[in-house]
Amino acid sequence: MNEDKKMFLLADQNRDSQLDKKEFLLFSHPEEHPEMFPLILEQTLNEKDLNKDSFIDFKEYIGDRGKDVHLFYLFSTKENDITRWLTS
Ligand SMILES: [Ca+2]
Numbered sequence: 001m002n003e004d005k006k007m008f009l010l011a012d013q014n015r016d017s018q019l020d021k022k023e024f025l026l027f028s029h030p031e032e033h034p035e036m037f038p039l040i041l042e043q044t045l046n047e048k049d050l051n052k053d054s055f056i057d058f059k060e061y062i063g064d065r066g067k068d069v070h071l072f073y074l075f076s077t078k079e080n081d082i083t084r085w086l087t088s
């Protein structure tokens, strides 16, 4: 099942296969509705968890964004704990 279909089914709270106004808001702005959070979380995990171990580690979290600027920044800070964590 694709992601939009899952989102649609979860938003369709009375299961009539149509979205009324309230349900459409759930579908179009899921991040504003707590009942949609489990699905957002699942989708975000799937997307970010590159090695599929069900955890998002820091490298997965920063992903492509962190390759240059962010890594340089992190390694050049005095936050030794973060540096150790990244390199371990
Ligand atoms: Ca409905």
Ligand SMILES: [Ca+2]
Pocket (backbone or CB within 6 Å): 049, 050, 051, 052, 053, 054, 055, 056, 057, 060
């Ligand atoms: Ca992972």
